Amino acid sequence: MALGTIGGDGRTTARVEQEIFSRGRDLKGSSFKTLMFSALGVSILVLVVLIVDVLVDGWPVLTTRLGGFISGTLRSQSTDELLGISQGLAGSLWIAIFVILLSFPIGIASAIYLEEYATQGRLTSAIDIAIRNLAGVPSVVYGLLGLFLFVTTNNGESTLFAGGITLAILVLPIVVITSAEAIRAVPSSLKQGAYGVGATKWDVIRTQVLPFAAPGIFTGTLLSLSRAIGEAAPLILVGAITDRLAPRDRSIFSPEQLDDRFTAMPIVIVGWVQEAARDVGFAAAAGAAIVVLLVVVIAMNSVAVMLRSYFEKKRG
Amino acid sequence: MADIGIESQPILPLRGISIEALASPARRARKEAAIRFIFLLAALVSIAISLLIVLSLVREASVFAFNIDWRQTWGQIGWFPRQGVYDMPTVLVSSLIVTGVAMLVAGPLGLGSAIYLSEYASRRTRGILKPVLEILAGVPSVVLGFFALFFLSPQVVERLGRNGWLVIGAVLVIAYIAIVASWMRKLIKREIDTPLSTQLVRVAALTFSVAFGLILIWWVLRVAGPSDVDNGLPFVKRGGQLAAAAVGVGILTIPLVASVSEDALASVPQELRQASAGLGARKITTTIQVVLPAAVSGIVAAFIIGVSRALGETMVVFMAGGAADAARFTDSPFEGGLTMTAAMASLATGTDNVVGEGLTFQSLYFVGFVLFVLTLGLNIIAGRFVNRVREKY
Numbered sequence: 001m002a003l004g005t006i007g008g009d010g011r012t013t014a015r016v017e018q019e020i021f022s023r024g025r026d027l028k029g030s031s032f033k034t035l036m037f038s039a040l041g042v043s044i045l046v047l048v049v050l051i052v053d054v055l056v057d058g059w060p061v062l063t064t065r066l067g068g069f070i071s072g073t074l075r076s077q078s079t080d081e082l083l084g085i086s087q088g089l090a091g092s093l094w095i096a097i098f099v100i101l102l103s104f105p106i107g108i109a110s111a112i113y114l115e116e117y118a119t120q121g122r123l124t125s126a127i128d129i130a131i132r133n134l135a136g137v138p139s140v141v142y143g144l145l146g147l148f149l150f151v152t153t154n155n156g157e158s159t160l161f162a163g164g165i166t167l168a169i170l171v172l173p174i175v176v177i178t179s180a181e182a183i184r185a186v187p188s189s190l191k192q193g194a195y196g197v198g199a200t201k202w203d204v205i206r207t208q209v210l211p212f213a214a215p216g217i218f219t220g221t222l223l224s225l226s227r228a229i230g231e232a233a234p235l236i237l238v239g240a241i242t243d244r245l246a247p248r249d250r251s252i253f254s255p256e257q258l259d260d261r262f263t264a265m266p267i268v269i270v271g272w273v274q275e276a277a278r279d280v281g282f283a284a285a286a287g288a289a290i291v292v293l294l295v296v297v298i299a300m301n302s303v304a305v306m307l308r309s310y311f312e313k314k315r316g
Numbered sequence: 317m318a319d320i321g322i323e324s325q326p327i328l329p330l331r332g333i334s335i336e337a338l339a340s341p342a343r344r345a346r347k348e349a350a351i352r353f354i355f356l357l358a359a360l361v362s363i364a365i366s367l368l369i370v371l372s373l374v375r376e377a378s379v380f381a382f383n384i385d386w387r388q389t390w391g392q393i394g395w396f397p398r399q400g401v402y403d404m405p406t407v408l409v410s411s412l413i414v415t416g417v418a419m420l421v422a423g424p425l426g427l428g429s430a431i432y433l434s435e436y437a438s439r440r441t442r443g444i445l446k447p448v449l450e451i452l453a454g455v456p457s458v459v460l461g462f463f464a465l466f467f468l469s470p471q472v473v474e475r476l477g478r479n480g481w482l483v484i485g486a487v488l489v490i491a492y493i494a495i496v497a498s499w500m501r502k503l504i505k506r507e508i509d510t511p512l513s514t515q516l517v518r519v520a521a522l523t524f525s526v527a528f529g530l531i532l533i534w535w536v537l538r539v540a541g542p543s544d545v546d547n548g549l550p551f552v553k554r555g556g557q558l559a560a561a562a563v564g565v566g567i568l569t570i571p572l573v574a575s576v577s578e579d580a581l582a583s584v585p586q587e588l589r590q591a592s593a594g595l596g597a598r599k600i601t602t603t604i605q606v607v608l609p610a611a612v613s614g615i616v617a618a619f620i621i622g623v624s625r626a627l628g629e630t631m632v633v634f635m636a637g638g639a640a641d642a643a644r645f646t647d648s649p650f651e652g653g654l655t656m657t658a659a660m661a662s663l664a665t666g667t668d669n670v671v672g673e674g675l676t677f678q679s680l681y682f683v684g685f686v687l688f689v690l691t692l693g694l695n696i697i698a699g700r701f702v703n704r705v706r707e708k709y
Contacts, residue, residue, distance in 0.1 A: 016596065029600040033436050039428020040445060043570050047452045050567075053467045054459065109358030117352050118359070127359045130366040136621070136695035137688065138628025140657050141369065143664070144684045147373035168367055176362065177701070200344055202351045223454070230456025233630035237664045237680075266458040266631075273462055273635050277555060283466060290459050301454035304448045 054294065057287030069288060074241075074268065076280025085289050088268035091160060091240070092229050095264055097173055098164030099228045104221050107175025111217075114176070115183040116205055135173040142170040143237025150241055158239025160262035166234050171224040178220020180212040215311040219304045226300040230293065232266035240267040265293045373688055376681030383681075384675055394644035395654055395678050397663055406645045407683065410653035414633055415657040417649055418626040420488075421566025423619060426573025430618075433574070434581035435603050453571035461635030464564030465556045469636060473560045473650070481650070485536030492532060496525045539648045544671040556636035559649035564632040564693050573622040576702075580614020581607060583709050613708075617701035628687065630657035656687050 061069055065081075072084015110131070118124040146166030151158050186209050194204045210217075241263045263271070270287035368608035384402065429449060476484075477488055503518055584607050592602040608615070623624060638652025641662050646653050663680050 026598055026600070029598050032600045032603070033432075036428045036432040036436060039425045040360070040432045040449070041435075043425050043429055043452060043567075043574070044445065044448050046570075047448065047455070047569050049467070050455070050459070051464045052546065053463060057466065106358045106361050109355050110362060113352075113355035113359040117355055127363055130362045132699065133695060134362060134366055134369075136624060136691060138630070138657065138691055140628065140630040140660055141373070141684050141688050144660075144681055145365075145369050145372055147664075147680075148376065149368065172365070173362065200348050202348055213533060227456055230454070230458070232458045233661060236634075236661045238628075239664065259344070266456055267463065269458045270631065270635060273458075273465060274640075286462055290462055293456060294459060297454055297456060298451055301451055305450050309443070309447070 051294070054287050054290045057284055058289070058291045059287075061284050061288035062291060069285075070292070074263065074271070078275070078279045078285055083285060085268055085292060087263050088289065089292075090263040091163070091262045091264035091267070094160055094262075095164050095167050095228055096166045099225055102165065102168035103172045103175050105227075107172050107221075107224075108179045108217060110176045111179035111183055112174075112205060112209075113181050116201065116209065130177050131173050135177060138233075139170055139231055139235060140233040142166055143234035146170065146234060146238040150218065158261060160260060163235050163238050163240055163262055163264065166238050167228045168232060170231065170234055171228045174224040174227065175221055178223065179213070179217045182216025182220065183209060185216065186212045195205065215307055219308045222300050222304040222307075226297045226304075229264075230266055230297050230301075232264075232270055235264055235267055236270070240264055243273075265288060265289065269293065319369065332407040347398070369688070373681055373685040376678050377685035380675055380678035380682040383678070392645075394642065395592045395659055396642045397659075397679055398642065400674060402675075402679050403645060404686075406643060407647070407654055407656045407659045409647055410558060410633075410637075410643070411627060411655040411657075412650050413558050413653070414565055414629075414637075414645070414655050415623055415626045417559060417562035418566035418569055418629075419619065419623060421563055421624050422569035422573045422626070426570045426618070426622065427577050429574040430577035430581055431603065431608075434578050435599070435607065449571050449574055452567075453575070455568070457568060457629060457631040458635070460564040460568050461561075461632045461679055463567075464560045464636035468563050469556045469560035469638075472563065473557060476559075476658075482536070482540050485540065489529070489533055489536060492529055496529065535647070539650065555638065556652065556654075557638040557650050558633075558646075558653045558698065559607075561633040561636040561638070562649060564636055565626050566628045568629060568632065569626050570627055573618045576618035576621055577611075577615050580611040580618065580705055583705055584610045585709055610708075611705070615700040617698040617705075620694050620698040620701065624691045624698070627694070628657060628691050630661050633658040634661040656683050659683060660687075 068081065069084045070089070071086050072080075072082045073087055075083040077083070110127070114124070114127065114131075118127070145164065146162055146169075150162030150165065154162070190208045190212060191204050194208045199207070239261075241261050269286050269289050272282040272289065275282040276286065388400060389402050389404050391405070392401050393402050395401070395406040402568055433446055433449075437445065500522060588606050588610055589602055592606040593599075597605070633655045634657070637654060637658050639654050639658070639662075643652060643654040643659075660680050663676055
């Protein structure tokens with residue numbers, strides 16, 4: 001019986017003919033296409049609504065006192081003239097420095113090892129499994145690691161140093177995976193050409209592999225940096241300050257604050273959102289802080305995405 | 317020497333290679349080995365981090381497990397860490413609700429976006445719309461927390477109300493029944509003379525599906541009913557509720573589901589589409605009957621990775637989940653609650669110092685350990701599915 005349909009009774013033939021000749025009025029097909037497009041449309045619409053909502057909420061602060069907002073500090077009243085995000089900006093800047101100094105070199109070096117040096121074996125597959133699984137660990141668990149490693153060993157004092165290293169660890173697998181992808185895309189003819197004129201492995205990596213993979217590596221590192229700047233959960237666990245941080249008279253670059261309590265842009269936002277339950281004015285401040293954070297993060301992501309598509313096009 | 321031209325006219329830009337270097341291979345080999353060792357050390361950092369994560373979780377979680385009175389972790393009225401009550405079902409059910417609702421948002425929207433981008437969009441449209449989706453992927457979770465609390469909760473969830481929920485619930489139930497029915501029809505249609513064991517498995521699957529459907533209907537009706545009366549326990553309420561937070565988490569998960577599913581769709585060989593078109597199939601038939609079944613492992617992987625991501629999302633629920641510090645047990649998305657992750661974040665901010673205070677510090681690691689095991693398991697399963705796609709094509 002199962003074969004009966006293939007044998008071709010009149011019904012099947014008619015159906016096939018209908019399928020072939022009713023091209024112009026494919027209602028089912030076009031409504032499916034519209035449905036799929038609307039899924040994408042809704043996702044993009046949500047992004048637009050989100051940006052508009054944040055802009056509307058933050059507008060009063062952004063337009064009346066942007067300069068003071070950027071140089072101000074955490075305060076207990078939303079009407080305080082000195083309310084602002086300078087401490088958050090300083091914390092995020094330092095976190096970025098930690099990521100650049102720790103995750104980038106270690107991540108790129110691991111990627112080089114995995115793609116250029118590693119031979120198949122237990123060690124390589126262990127490294128591979130470790131990196132893959134680390135990439136899927138929820139960020140809050142990295143916060144637990146940071147708490148365990150740096151805060152409990154420091155008499156429960158949370159420091160910027162602990163927060164910075166925790167986030168550097170968090171983005172390390174992203175740097176490794178994206179850099180490894182970029183290195184894998186280097187054509188082997190380039191490498192073989194270099195070997196052919198007597199280059200050693202390190203010469204090949206230095207003069208051929210890295211320059212070719214640079215745009216891809218740069219894209220990956222930029223994405224990981226923006227991820228680190230936007231991340232809040234691990235910092236909350238490590239003990240970033242959500243309420244108030246005594247303003248100190250020093251430059252944001254002074255390294256002595258590494259041993260001090262700290263906050264960061266996303267943490268400032270969380271704190272103000274919580275304060276908004278008590279003092280509604282903080283919602284506007286949080287909105288304005290989000291606009292500042294989003295401008296930085298979206299700018300970094302856009303540069304990364306554009307750079308990638310530019311090089312994808314150039315190299316066909 | 318000059319006519320070899322290595323020193324005077326390098327063929328490739330290989331700075332640092334000289335005749336002298338080539339002539340002393342021992343020194344070169346030593347240098348190469350040293351460089352290799354440095355790179356190996358960098359690669360070992362990841363293993364060290366993995367071990368440290370497992371070590372820290374297991375160490376503190378085991379302290380919790382050995383010292384806690386287990387009656388405090390099951391069947392209690394809620395999650396009240398300051399009173400020493402760590403009711404796991406409270407945080408597990410909240411996590412389940414948030415993850416489930418988030419996937420109801422992210423699953424269809426992510427997969428739909430992927431199908432459009434991969435099968436329908438022209439090169440130009442794709443070039444414009446895909447980066448927009450990638451920008452959504454880069455939005456920090458605190459921003460979604462703010463959006464969920466100040467927009468989704470008052471403008472979407474609270475406006476929805478009881479009737480809106482009943483409509484959504486009805487759609488859910490009908491969709492579920494339709495999926496199960498079409499699946500059963502396919503099973504019955506295909507082969508008549510199946511072995512008994514397979515048929516038993518099918519009967520079991522059918523029973524399970526029907527039972528799950530009944531639970532789904534019961535839950536939809538229960539959530540639509542009046543909520544429990546406050547029991548007077550110290551229950552710090554904030555704005556927001558699990559549903560708003562869950563939709564926020566869902567929005568965060570859309571780009572992830574979309575990009576993994578799109579990779580799966582893109583890995584389906586073009587020949588399959590051409591063969592289908594050659595047989596006279598329309599685009600929709602090709603997409604639904606040929607491309608989607610061929611990419612099904614990758615799509616399943618996308619959903620599992622999405623679930624894992626939603627389960628681990630912290631800030632959105634912490635900010636907009638409607639509960640601080642403590643939460644009563646609830647199975648309704650329209651009440652405040654703490655997921656596993658939000659409970660951890662609350663513990664860490666509740667006092668200036670999590671260290672001390674009985675077992676609160678250790679409970680953090682216990683919850684973290686449960687979360688770690690769950691997400692790791694999901695990621696490993698997802699990895700298997702992704703590998704299946706790779707092997708197939």
